[in-house]
Amino acid sequence: MPFAVSPPVVTCPLCVHCSSPIPSGHDSARFCCAGCEAVHGLLVERGLTRYYALAGTQVTPAAVASGRSLVWLEPLVEQVAKYPGALKTLELDVQGIHCAACVWLFNETFRRAKGAAITVNPALGRLRLQWDPQQLELSQWVHEIEAFGYALGPVSRQGPSASTELPLRLGICAAITLNVMLFSVSFYFGLAPGEGELFAIFSRLSMVLSTAVVLIGGWPFFRGALRGLKSGMLHLDLPIALGIVLVWGTCLLHPGADAAYFDTLNVFITLMLLGRWLQQRVLQANRRFLLDDDGAQGLFVRRRRGARVEVVPAPKIRAGDALLIASGDLIPVDARAAGPVLVSTDWITGESSPRELKAGDLVPAGSFNAGHAAFTAIALTDFAQSSLVALLRQPPPAATVPAPHLKFWNRLARRWVAQVLLASGVGFLLWLPAGAARALDVATALLVVTCPCAIGIALPLAYELTQARLRRRGFFVRSTDLLDRLTEVRTVVFDKTGTLTLGHLALAAPAVLEQLGPRARNALWNLVCRSSHPVSGCLQRALERYAPSFDPDAQIVEVPGAGMMWSTDDCVWRLGRAGWAIDGASEIPHAVLTRDREVIAQFELREALRPDAMTELQALRSDGFDVRLLSGDTAQRVAALADRLGLEPRHAQGTLSPQAKADQVRGLGGGVLYLGDGVNDAPAFAQALCAGTPAIERPVMPARSDFFLVGAGLGPLRDALSSAVRLRRVVRRVLALSLGYNTVAVAICLAGWMSPVKAAIFMPVSSLSLLLITIVSLDERARSRPAPLPLREVPA
């Protein structure tokens, strides 16, 4: 069983910024991570240290400044600039606000930047900015505030419009309920019908106000029940709605019999609304973590400008741009194919076989180049009109299969209401000999006391909370059942380039490009422009300053796991693994450029390991996982990396073709989690229990990706594995408690020991208790995690 070894308890000095313990062995004696150090430096430098006085102990570790692209901001600013008036107004979403000190920081920095007015809504995570473009360059301020660890984005398209109904109903019901409770005090202290007018006033007021609460607060339950009945379903709100009506009816029929009923009826409805509102609030807060880009900001596209090819962020694409789509690349906007192309839309439609399109055909946004050659397509729309972001939000087609917990819940929900109604009927019949009033009491108590909300609210909440926490740490779940599958993972397999390493390669000896002749440079340029492999990206960046010419008609083929090949009239150029590009076996460990199998140049590349790769792999092993490294890179380099990472040589294999990787994964049996980044990993993805990619900017296989990692570190992966185990434990606990409560409650009701009044108290108390148990169970351990380790690149 993994996670037998608990993380070591750290007893060491506290971080100056966030007061988290500083990990032993850390370079800095004052800060727990680079983010905190950077943010503290900024606060001191700009005279903003009042932040600490306001924040008290609520400071959280700061994220490392991400240098996020602000291309999303330009169109928003351009749009508001068209409005008349000197002052422009814009609303933005923000994540990372957690206390009054954050609000103060936003206010203060905006004031110093000569902004006119700012309203920060920390609950919604929203800013309303007013500024004069002559006085303030908004992007500069956004850059400045993001340096403090916040993330800003366009206002969420979903909007918070649905959120105002429940708080409004809850507020009204709470206000009325408190007054009804005050009236009830007089009944408890002996106000009886004999008091005459006073009793009548209090009784009537209680009745009128309770009726208002039933109508205002009960409506969400009545509405759910009625909609369910109209569509022929027994909605879970039906027993609650029936219970409310029965208790209310009893109060109306016997206003003087037990005035305390009004009191509990009001409290019951208010508590039920409170539970709903809490759930809605948590879910809405979770939705805001993602802001609005979903990785599209990190998506880069090759755009042709005459004989030049430039790499631009996808949001900069405009209609009419000529896009060069390499093998495996995603098409970011609807486009028209300039020639015959092979595209796949399997991650959108689930259709596994690629489609052949002719010149002039529409290539839909979100499809990707499934051929082995790059092609040119003309963008038909701006990126702003593209449906890609909405598509990236969708779960993969495979995720349409409901997760096990959802299947269980759906089964239970279908039968729950019928069984509750049946139990209520049985209770009524059993107690009918004792009188209709007594039987009605038992039936009402049975309707009210059973509590499916515990499962219906607590379980989805547990999954939402876990996913939200993982998102905050950079782990984005796409498959609905991923958290269930993660508990079965026993082996974690990593690809090397772009997965354990950052994928940002650098030429060890850039002079090698100087020594190439113009023709070889042009050939190399044409090869690398048509590939999205990290090696090609590195060479493309290095070649840009030579302004090589681009041949739009070059017929270049990418051989997955090997390299790129260009057959010209008089020779064949190859760029890739030496063993493939040179005829016969080769000892050269680097990528090579060959002309008719003759080596023209060797490219020794340096790559940077992900900052926490070493510590994370060690931690995974100490948690009981079998960790493997499978790569298409040379065996020598893979062995060297494995040695650095402390992996056993037999657990690290190089020179593997995509199919060989898939065979290896299959050979490991079930329970394999595969983390890879390239088109070479597609077959292995299909064989793994779950698979994901840290390369959000190259979503070439989202159809098989169960999750994405964003950020430079691998830490979120281990978080996800441990969170899944923790979640399973919490789910089991909640189910056991709920089952126990309902069994005992029904038995007590049938025995006649539970009045509707008591039931109306027990039910929301049990619901909220389970909700709190769920939240505390998940939160308590999250807080006990050690502070995040500093992230720095280390040479591989």
Add this chain to the structure above:
Amino acid sequence: VSVLVLQLFVSLALVAFSIALLVISVRQRDHEHADRLALSPLDEDAPTPKDP
């Protein structure tokens, strides 16, 4: 009884008033940080560096 009726009227009027304020606050979407808005703007005090 007449005094009680007057007190009831005043208390219910206060309830109605508070509900009206809530409705306004919810419509303006500042109901979750109304307390902070009531305290703003914060005065600039002397910096109190946490750095020793």
